[in-house]
Amino acid sequence: MRVSDSQFSAMMSLAMMGTNAEINKVTQKIATGNKINNLSDDPAATVKLQGLDRTISSAEQYQDNITNVQAKYSQYETYMMTLNDITLEMNDLLLQAKNSTVDSESATGIVNELQSLKQEALDILNKQSDGVYLFSGTDVYSPAISESPPYELLANDNHRETKVSDDKSVVNNFTASQVLGGTSEFFLAIDAAIEEIQNPSDDFQTTLGNALDVTSDTRTSVMNSVSVLGANYSTLDRMMQNSIDTALYASTVQSDINALDYAEASVRLTQSLTSLEATQKTFVSVMSSATLFDLM
Incomplete structure (x- = not known):
């Protein structure tokens, strides 16, 4: 089958775009330290992370509420x-x-x-x-x-x-x-x-x-x-610790789900860069030729 110059150019462009997208994705992960930055990275894990975010946010709000109540108690x-x-x-x-x-x-x-x-x-x-x-x-x-x-x-x-x-x-x-x-x-x-x-x-x-x-x-x-x-204050002390523990546990689970394996990411980035370089060389080599028939 004969491949025209325009078809070949389109194919190579798509290949390079895909490789660039992969490089950008890995680079973003390395920059943030997270292996999940977008819903498309892992939809199921993203939902779990969102739930853990809400748990942490609620716990932190409760901690603020407890601190405010205890401050009022001290005043009273x-x-x-x-x-x-x-x-x-x-x-x-x-x-x-x-x-x-x-x-x-x-x-x-x-x-x-x-x-x-x-x-x-x-x-x-x-x-x-x-x-x-x-x-x-x-x-x-x-x-x-x-x-x-x-x-x-x-x-x-x-x-x-x-x-x-x-x-x-x-x-x-x-x-x-x-x-x-x-x-x-x-x-x-x-x-x-x-x-x-x-x-x-x-x-x-x-x-x-x-x-x-x-x-x-x-x-x-x-x-x-x-x-x-005094009794209420002691109860709030215990609830503050419970809230801190809840937030810490949720953060630990978050980290387990979302922590990036830098070694693996580095290998993927190197592979993608190598692939992109090879694709670019092939593209330049082919496009510099007068015809594709020499390579068929």
Whole structure:
């Protein structure tokens, strides 16, 4: 069969294009270190790699979520431990006023300290971060509690949740109602004690005794919230490790599927370059001849 110059040229061009495509593919693999860079390289393995990518991405997102929740927990812990300290200081002041005969100057000092501590406690419960109230439940743009009698709980007792794994979410906030045990009686009791210290009556011992009891109950409620926070924090530590392990395992499987055998790739590249060179020499040799009949 006679082959025309144009047919031969087309055949050789196709051969060189195929070899060039193979060289480009191998070169890309060597450059990326991956044996699968395109769906056509291995469709089944590509689907597996995409699934592993989603697993790693989800795990990393959960790790970020856990870190954010733990940062919030650290903030809440600081404020709640300060509340605990405030109740302890109040307890000492109330005992001092109740069990001792204090002069007018000492009574004034106790009253001033109680008023200052009460305001500090109110300020903590109405703390804001990034423009939202921390202890206001889901009503984050409202103060948690009014700062004057009857100290109404203004927001709600709802909790916000953050997803930290495929099948688990955790509470990421604490509320004023939760911390105070569902009532603002603490502040009313302190006000009553202050009034009694300033103007003693026959109810002096009863009023200060009640304030001591309410302060103790409030401290217990605060520390219960701290305990919940600590337990949640430990759970998040374990979930963080699980998420890290999941991402590491997925990455290892990914590497097993997609890691390039450089020795094999180098051999393939050398073979393709040799093939291309031979094809080019043949093409030049033939096309430089006047006719193909000399080679038939």
